[in-house]
Structures are given as structure tokens and as C-alpha cells.
Amino acid sequence: MNDRIRISVDAMGGDIGPRVAIHGAALALKERKNTSFIFHGRKEEIEPLLDEFPALKPVSEVRHCDNVIAMDEKPSQALRKGRNNSSMWAALQSVKDGEADVAISGGNTGALMAMATFCLRPMEGISRPAIAAIWPTLRSDIVVLDVGATVGGDAKQLVDFSVLGAALARALFDQDLPTVGLLNVGSEEVKGLETVKEAGRMLGHASGAGFLYHGFVEGDDIGKGTVDVVVTEGFTGNIVLKTAEGTARQVAGYLRSALTANFMSKVGAFFARQALTALRRKMDPRTVNGGVFLGLNGIVIKSHGGTDEIGYKSALGLAYEMARSHLIDKISEGLSRFPPIVESQPELEAEGKPA
Amino acid sequence: MNDRIRISVDAMGGDIGPRVAIHGAALALKERKNTSFIFHGRKEEIEPLLDEFPALKPVSEVRHCDNVIAMDEKPSQALRKGRNNSSMWAALQSVKDGEADVAISGGNTGALMAMATFCLRPMEGISRPAIAAIWPTLRSDIVVLDVGATVGGDAKQLVDFSVLGAALARALFDQDLPTVGLLNVGSEEVKGLETVKEAGRMLGHASGAGFLYHGFVEGDDIGKGTVDVVVTEGFTGNIVLKTAEGTARQVAGYLRSALTANFMSKVGAFFARQALTALRRKMDPRTVNGGVFLGLNGIVIKSHGGTDEIGYKSALGLAYEMARSHLIDKISEGLSRFPPIVESQPELEAEGKPA
Numbered sequence: 001m002n003d004r005i006r007i008s009v010d011a012m013g014g015d016i017g018p019r020v021a022i023h024g025a026a027l028a029l030k031e032r033k034n035t036s037f038i039f040h041g042r043k044e045e046i047e048p049l050l051d052e053f054p055a056l057k058p059v060s061e062v063r064h065c066d067n068v069i070a071m072d073e074k075p076s077q078a079l080r081k082g083r084n085n086s087s088m089w090a091a092l093q094s095v096k097d098g099e100a101d102v103a104i105s106g107g108n109t110g111a112l113m114a115m116a117t118f119c120l121r122p123m124e125g126i127s128r129p130a131i132a133a134i135w136p137t138l139r140s141d142i143v144v145l146d147v148g149a150t151v152g153g154d155a156k157q158l159v160d161f162s163v164l165g166a167a168l169a170r171a172l173f174d175q176d177l178p179t180v181g182l183l184n185v186g187s188e189e190v191k192g193l194e195t196v197k198e199a200g201r202m203l204g205h206a207s208g209a210g211f212l213y214h215g216f217v218e219g220d221d222i223g224k225g226t227v228d229v230v231v232t233e234g235f236t237g238n239i240v241l242k243t244a245e246g247t248a249r250q251v252a253g254y255l256r257s258a259l260t261a262n263f264m265s266k267v268g269a270f271f272a273r274q275a276l277t278a279l280r281r282k283m284d285p286r287t288v289n290g291g292v293f294l295g296l297n298g299i300v301i302k303s304h305g306g307t308d309e310i311g312y313k314s315a316l317g318l319a320y321e322m323a324r325s326h327l328i329d330k331i332s333e334g335l336s337r338f339p340p341i342v343e344s345q346p347e348l349e350a351e352g353k354p355a
Numbered sequence: 356m357n358d359r360i361r362i363s364v365d366a367m368g369g370d371i372g373p374r375v376a377i378h379g380a381a382l383a384l385k386e387r388k389n390t391s392f393i394f395h396g397r398k399e400e401i402e403p404l405l406d407e408f409p410a411l412k413p414v415s416e417v418r419h420c421d422n423v424i425a426m427d428e429k430p431s432q433a434l435r436k437g438r439n440n441s442s443m444w445a446a447l448q449s450v451k452d453g454e455a456d457v458a459i460s461g462g463n464t465g466a467l468m469a470m471a472t473f474c475l476r477p478m479e480g481i482s483r484p485a486i487a488a489i490w491p492t493l494r495s496d497i498v499v500l501d502v503g504a505t506v507g508g509d510a511k512q513l514v515d516f517s518v519l520g521a522a523l524a525r526a527l528f529d530q531d532l533p534t535v536g537l538l539n540v541g542s543e544e545v546k547g548l549e550t551v552k553e554a555g556r557m558l559g560h561a562s563g564a565g566f567l568y569h570g571f572v573e574g575d576d577i578g579k580g581t582v583d584v585v586v587t588e589g590f591t592g593n594i595v596l597k598t599a600e601g602t603a604r605q606v607a608g609y610l611r612s613a614l615t616a617n618f619m620s621k622v623g624a625f626f627a628r629q630a631l632t633a634l635r636r637k638m639d640p641r642t643v644n645g646g647v648f649l650g651l652n653g654i655v656i657k658s659h660g661g662t663d664e665i666g667y668k669s670a671l672g673l674a675y676e677m678a679r680s681h682l683i684d685k686i687s688e689g690l691s692r693f694p695p696i697v698e699s700q701p702e703l704e705a706e707g708k709p710a
Binding site: 137138148151152183184185191192193218219220221222223224232234235236238239240241242243244245246247248249250251252253254255258259261262264265267268269270271272273274275276278279282283 | 492493503506507538539540546547548573574575576577578579587589590591593594595596597598599600601602603604605606607608609610613614616617619620622623624625626627628629630631633634637638
């Protein structure tokens, strides 16, 4: 039983209700047999669903919980009303108590982040957690963070995010020294926000400690896959993520119109249907569903609230891989390899002065 | 001659040299006959090129200028070395002197913005200029600004950008009250950066003065075309623009791979070739080449430095339309319709207090 990955599921989180989570778990179990689940939520809704999936039922436990955090609840409200007694909180508590290796929820992102921070606490040396996205690029998948946990942030935070993102890349891609780039408006050292430039100086000093610092990257470097980890604060990161999703949908819309424009294009689409189906699958946002909360004493995966069972299965797969690869240990190791920020600052100041 | 649009061209700006500008002008002239050109740059390079285009030559004047601003020159350096005596400066000076209706350059963006600000000066009431992009969406073209003139910025600047962007939308799309949205991480009023929230309050008070304030928009609203004008500061705006370009290229790359994957997909691509060519044209970044500098006493268009004659023709078309629609007058009118910020601030403060 020791090599079993135990996933704690907020079965009530999401726009649609527990069906997506249970059905998704049944699909995930087919791909990764050594998984067990704790479902938190309303027993009367969850148990009949488990009866539909006979393979899932024996590896599942249901913990009853009446209180459900609404999708539009403010984080502070959610914390006040749902602390200790909501399905979201209970899912996190199972990780804290060591009953589960990872928690997952499709609920309200802000509430989940607030509760996770409160329940699991930030790791030592990390001031604020981040949300990382696994981003498909022309080269391979990369990590982009923060895509929405923070708004604004100083240089120290960007450095923290680099360490967190690099640990995630090591866990995901089996690389010893992933490359890290800071998102900026130009690749030259003179351009951009002061905080980003300051973070660049700090990372330059620490390159080699669990990652290679590449320098600044621009928006189009994300899709090219120029680096393994793209670091930015959550305001820009969230907007960038949604812009890219929107652009992909827009181009897919153009393609759909083009291929149904006339008889000949429909014939063409018929012949190319296999390739086009593969393309559709490649661009399906459900296959990369799941944001990883980084910087807390426990792994939490946020599934998209509006996804279906296929998307939920992907998020559960991500949760499984994060637990299996001992993400938290990799992050601790990354933090210990990193020279403490407090020591590097006097050195930076000294540089400006004549020797 | 009065209805002729006179375009002042920095013929030396760009990665490739004057050929792109001259050839682009010849193509632009075919589409818009009532255009004339002043080319600034090295006579010995420009004149032989004009000889190749007999229709262009009679409506063109060449002003010799030896000094060329390098693509990698820092703005401050460029200003120091190129003020009064570079082809870039001379192109702007022609607009200032009333010899031309609009200036265009494919040169170094930072240098062009610094010189344009110095030569043409910001309009009264505008603290910093912006660069606007014309962005194709699923609905129609929209305006996105600032895509790179500023880094950071306060609420007043975002309000300025809204007025400038709305004027551009009125000039471009023939709409009396374009909708304006502020780019943010969520559409709810409680989320996001303080400066964006403050700008939202100021715009809420002024909605109707040349535009309708829609509220906050998210990254995926850009591609959907939710509003006519999307406003953000230049750091996020530049990254968003490049991310979208990168994503479009990424998806196009996937499509290309899919349609050459096997024999059947190649057959399909053959039948659908007309539709696919139309799609390629639609997604061609050259068709939407050209950033508009807004907020200065004169219209300046920045063409992409690496574009070819087709891209340059598009940028010249944009320059023509901006001049023809009297963009500067529309902006002045927008600024006069807008309630002065200084008056609205005490009112905003008063709101927080009990009546």
C-alpha cells in the first residue's frame, strides 16, 4: 500500500457538481491503478455516483460534509464561513494530516488559495505562494508562474517563484538544471520594470543552484519554449495565460470557418479529418487542465471549474505525478540549494561602489 | 492638392534598409492614389530605388540625411546623437512643420518614441504617450493600448489611454461611442491592481464622454472582441501582444504539422488549399502591421522593423487612414469632452465618507 498515491478530492468544487470529479477519478484510475481517493462532500450525492463505477468504489472513501464554498464567494468570506467545515477545507486537511499525498479542487481559485495558505501554511522562506501552469509549447511543455495567486510583487517574490518553478520543472520533466527566464518587455538588461531587473540581478548570482538563469524572455518566448520556466507576477501571468487561451480559441475559430467555407474546403477537411482530430486533441484545453499551487507545505491542484470528466482526469493525472515525484521534497531541496537572499543583498550594493 | 495625404517616411528605419519602405510606398500608392511622400535618408540609396517605380517617383520628394539611428541604440543615446540630424528626426520634423500629415518609421521603437515625444511634444493634459495596436478579433478589429511606450503607470495614465484609444477607435471604426475595457485579472470590482481599480472608478464617472466604459475585461476578452478598446499599461500590454503573436504562430505551426503528417492529410490540404490560403492571409501578421503613437501633437506610425514591402504597405495604409480621419482632431475633441481629472478627484474622495 505504500506506493499507492492517495488523492484527497473536494468533490463539491466546480461549476457542475460531484459527477465530474467522480467520473474523472474513474477515468484516472484506469490509467494509474495504484491510486486511492478520499472524496469530501455530500454523501447522498457522492455515493450513488460511486455505485456507477465499480472499479473506483473499493479504492474510495467518502467523508461527509454539508458545507460547500460557492464559486463566487470572496476569499475572506470563504475562509470565515468554510474554515474547518467545508468540503474544500476538509480536502486540504487530509493532506495536512498525512492521510493524503495531494489535494484537488475545481472550486473558486481565490477561496482555495486562501484556505490552502491558511491550512497548509507557506514553506519556510517563502512569503507568498504561486500558481503554476503547465504550458504546451512548440518545443515541449514548460512551467509558467505565477498565473494568478499574487497581484504585484517585489523582486524577492520573483526569485522565490523561480526556485518554486524550477523545482516543479525538475519534478515534471526529469531535468537536473531547468532554465529559468523572467518575463519582461525586452531581452536587454536596461529595459523593463525595476522589480524584474532587480530579480534578474539576484538570479544571476544564484544561477546553478537548482536551475540555470537564462535572462529576460518576452511574450513570444513562451510559445517557442525558449526556457523551461517562465517567471512573472500574478497580474501579468494571469492575463498572459488567458490571452494565450483566447488566441488559441480565436485561431481555431478561424480554422473552423475556413474548413467549412465552401464545398472544396469541406472535401479537404474530410480527407484530413484524422490529422485535424489529432490537432483538435493537441489544442484541447482539457488535456492541460490543472494549476499547481506552489510554496505551501503540501501539494494542491486546482482543476478548472468548468471542465468535464476528461479535464478532471487530466488534473488528477497531474496531481498523481506531483505526488509520485515528491514535489515538496524537490522544492525543499531547491530552497536549501539557493543562497539566502539576505546574504546576497549587501554584495549587490557593494557592486555599485568603487572597490 | 488639398485632399492629398502627405506621408513623411524615415526611409532608413528598419532591419533591411530603404528598399522595403520605397517598395511598400509604391504598393500603397496603387491602393490610395492621392498620397504623396517625403523620404528622409541617404539620397544615393533612395533615388535609384525610386527609379524602379515610375508611378511613385513624381509624388515623392527625397531629403538627404546621412545619420541613421541604429536598431540597438538606447533611446537616450539616439536622442543625443540623432536629434536634428537623423532621418528619424527629420521624418518627425516634417510633421511638426506642417509639411506632412503623418510620419512613419520602421526604426528602433524606443528611440522613435523618445524623439517623437521630444519633437512633437505631448498634447495638453496628456502626461505620457502610448502605442496602440490594431488587433484582429473574432468580432472585428479592436484597439489595444499601451503595447510598449510606458512601463508601469498610475490610474490617471490609464484614463488618458482610454481617451486616446477611444479617439482612435472613433477614427478607425466610425463609431460614435466605442466601448472601453480595462485589462484586469477578473471582471469583479474587488480584484486586481489598485491602479486599475482606481482607473475603473474614474472611467465609471466619465462614461459617455466619447466612449462607453464597459468595466474590467480579462485576457481572453481580447480575442473575443468583447470591447472596442482594451486599456492597460505598457509592460503588460507589450507582453500580451507578443504572447498572442507567439500563440498564433504556435497554433499555425501545429496546423502545418498536422496537414503534412500523412498522405491523406496532404490530400485534404490540397482540396482545402484555397480556404487555407485565405486563412494564412487572415493570420498574416503583415496585414495588421503598424503601431500608432497616441498622445502627441502629430501622428506617428511605427512599422515593424523586420517586415517586408507588404507589411510596410499595411503600415502606410494605416498612416493614411489616421491622417484622413483627422485623428488628432478626434483626440482633442475626446479630451475636451472628458471631465477634467482634477475636478473628479475630490468627488471620489468624498464618496468614501458618510454624507
